[in-house]
Amino acid sequence: MFPLNLPNALTLARILAVPVVVVALLEETPNGDTLAAAVFALAAATDGLDGYVARSRGSVTTFGKLMDPLADKLLVTAALVSLVSLGRLEAWVAMVIIAREIAVTGLRAIAAERGIVISASWLGKAKTVLQIAAVIALIATNPAPLWADVLVYAAVVATVLSGADYFFGLRRRIEEERRRATRPETRAIRASSGDGRDAPPS
Numbered sequence: 491m492f493p494l495n496l497p498n499a500l501t502l503a504r505i506l507a508v509p510v511v512v513v514a515l516l517e518e519t520p521n522g523d524t525l526a527a528a529v530f531a532l533a534a535a536t537d538g539l540d541g542y543v544a545r546s547r548g549s550v551t552t553f554g555k556l557m558d559p560l561a562d563k564l565l566v567t568a569a570l571v572s573l574v575s576l577g578r579l580e581a582w583v584a585m586v587i588i589a590r591e592i593a594v595t596g597l598r599a600i601a602a603e604r605g606i607v608i609s610a611s612w613l614g615k616a617k618t619v620l621q622i623a624a625v626i627a628l629i630a631t632n633p634a635p636l637w638a639d640v641l642v643y644a645a646v647v648a649t650v651l652s653g654a655d656y657f658f659g660l661r662r663r664i665e666e667e668r669r670r671a672t673r674p675e676t677r678a679i680r681a682s683s684g685d686g687r688d689a690p691p692s
Contacts, residue, residue, distance in 0.1 A: 497543045497558075498551060500536045504561040507533035508568045515572040515629065527630040530569055534622045537562050559598075562618075563591050569625045578628050579642070586646055587621065590653040597660050606663050613652040620645035 507529050513519065514526035567588055573579035601608060624645040627638035634642075 495551070496547075500539060500543070501557050501561050504533045504536055504565055505557070508564050511565070512568050512572050515569075515576065523629055523632060526569075527626050530565070530629060531622075531626055533565055534626075537618070537622075559595070563595070566621055566625065567591070569629070573625070573628050578632060578634065583642060583646055587649050590649045594653060594656050597656060601660055601663070604664065604667065606660065606667070608656065608659050608663065611652065611655055611659070613648065613655050617645070617648040617652040620648045 510529050511526045511533075514522040514529065519525060570579060570584040570587060574581050574584050620641065624638070624641040627641050628634055631638055
């Protein structure tokens with residue numbers, strides 16, 4: 491069992507909000523759009539809060555590390571797919587956003603295997619804010635006004651740019667690790683530590 495502390499409770503709440511948003515949007519729920527927008531906004535507001543609380547209280551857990559990013563992706567993906575099924579969002583927009591999230595998840599796994607940590611850039615933070623704002627706008631307004639469409643395309647641009655930024659940032663870090671591993675001083679350190687082999691490229 492995972493420890494049920496405040497950060498993990500917030501993560502679980504975000505996961506539990508997913509079916510609420512979907513049902514409110516797709517079923518004939520009274521004031522469904524308003525309910526879906528409110529629940530989505532409240533759930534999205536906990537994104538980052540759970541991580542901050544976990545770090546400030548020293549209560550970071552394996553469950554939180556795994557489920558926090560997954561909860562974010564589930565929430566956004568469920569909302570996007572629901573909006574596509576309602577005809578409020580073009581399918582290609584949802585696919586670009588979802589594909590980026592899957593690709594970055596894979597890149598993070600590669601980075602973790604190499605012991606590389608790439609901090610969130612301002613592009614990544616802007617992407618998250620724009621995606622959340624665009625989804626809330628599409629849920630709360632039907633038909634969507636021009637400003638909502640502008641938010642959607644701004645979110646798409648930020649999504650693509652932040653994905654490219656993460657990819658090239660990881661590639662740069664891997665190249666730096668490879669160069670560092672092949673330096674003579676690095677080999678000397680490994681040799682003095684009892685490892686007679688050259689450091690393999692990362």
